[in-house]
Amino acid sequence: MAEGMIAGMQASGSLQNGQIYVTNRTNVDRLQELQERYGITAIPQEKVEWHSMDVIILAMKPKDMTAALIDLQEKVQRGQLIISVAAGIQNEQIEHYLPDNQPVVRIMPNTSSTIGESATAIAPGTHVSIEQLTLVKKLVRTFGEAFVIEENQMDVFTGMAGSGPAYFYKLMEHFEETGVAAGFDRETARKIGTQTMLGAARMLLETQEEPAGLRKKVTSPNGTTAAGLEALNEAGAGEAMTKAILSAAERSNEISEELKKQLLTR
Numbered sequence: 001m002a003e004g005m006i007a008g009m010q011a012s013g014s015l016q017n018g019q020i021y022v023t024n025r026t027n028v029d030r031l032q033e034l035q036e037r038y039g040i041t042a043i044p045q046e047k048v049e050w051h052s053m054d055v056i057i058l059a060m061k062p063k064d065m066t067a068a069l070i071d072l073q074e075k076v077q078r079g080q081l082i083i084s085v086a087a088g089i090q091n092e093q094i095e096h097y098l099p100d101n102q103p104v105v106r107i108m109p110n111t112s113s114t115i116g117e118s119a120t121a122i123a124p125g126t127h128v129s130i131e132q133l134t135l136v137k138k139l140v141r142t143f144g145e146a147f148v149i150e151e152n153q154m155d156v157f158t159g160m161a162g163s164g165p166a167y168f169y170k171l172m173e174h175f176e177e178t179g180v181a182a183g184f185d186r187e188t189a190r191k192i193g194t195q196t197m198l199g200a201a202r203m204l205l206e207t208q209e210e211p212a213g214l215r216k217k218v219t220s221p222n223g224t225t226a227a228g229l230e231a232l233n234e235a236g237a238g239e240a241m242t243k244a245i246l247s248a249a250e251r252s253n254e255i256s257e258e259l260k261k262q263l264l265t266r
């Protein structure tokens with residue numbers, strides 16, 4: 001996810017390469033790769049001048065978050081803005097490990113940040129100033145659209161947009177397989193699917209019409225789309241989408257509960 005954000009930030013031209021630093025715990029080759037690919041500064045953790053960073057973005061797996069925060073306790077400056085992209089980890093849980101009144105913001109991007117098309121949620125913690133929130137919005141907009149939400153909406157946002165690209169890729173896999181099985185070569189089947197998905201998404205964005213209205217315009221009485229939609233309904237496609245979003249949201253909540261248990265022991 002970090003690479004996706006870096007790619008989007010860099011391509012936006014809003015940030016200079018010299019403004020972006022990236023680090024990790026162990027994988028030196030990965031750092032080298034990121035530095036070569038994006039022209040940013042990739043350095044081992046011990047060489048990071050933490051005090052000179054305007055913003056520290058935490059993009060490790062939720063399971064690695066507690067250790068990372070404990071490590072950060074000594075390094076973070078008072079008032080320094082901390083952004084977390086970790087699914088399921090609440091601002092309060094992050095604040096718990098950091099000095100009093102540390103400004104913390106949770107964001108939930110998705111991998112479409114790579115091409116500047118993420119739908120990213122922003123949920124500020126309790127110690128974030130208006131200026132800092134403005135800065136986060138500006139940063140997030142370098143890799144897509146920003147949605148400022150209440151933190152209690154974060155689990156469901158994660159189910160919708162954080163995980164969302166995977167649902168559409170999964171649909172595309174089926175779309176493509178069906179085309180291939182019917183005799184199209186894979187490349188053509190993928191292009192047909194991609195253009196169809198892109199066209200539908202742009203119609204929604206550019207016409208501002210209701211999805212149901214656009215659907216009706218495709219659906220001739222007793223025609224092919226009606227047959228296709230009936231099959232989708234019979235297979236429970238609508239319910240499946242709702243279930244996917246809610247299951248992901250539930251998992252986000254579970255991750256938060258798992259961290260709460262760790263919190264009791266540290």
Ligand SMILES: NC(=O)C1=CN([C@@H]2O[C@H](COP(=O)(O)OP(=O)(O)OC[C@H]3O[C@@H](n4cnc5c(N)ncnc54)[C@H](OP(=O)(O)O)[C@@H]3O)[C@@H](O)[C@H]2O)C=CC1
Nearest residue numbers: 001024025026027059060061062064068085086087109162
């Ligand atoms: N993948 C996605 O689509 C999305 C992911 N997220 C969130 O982003 C986070 C990362 O996910 P993802 O990119 O898939 O995971 P990855 O495992 O690909 O990346 C995690 C990175 O964190 C590094 N890391 C772990 N601990 C530390 C530490 N203490 N200090 C510095 N670096 C550390 C790891 O490197 P090393 O092991 O070398 O330290 C690794 O490069 C998760 O919290 C996830 O919930 C949010 C939205 C979407």
Ligand SMILES: O=C(O)[C@@H]1CCC=N1
Nearest residue numbers: 086087158162163164
């Ligand atoms: O699968 C995950 O947990 C992460 C968070 C949202 C998307 N990917």
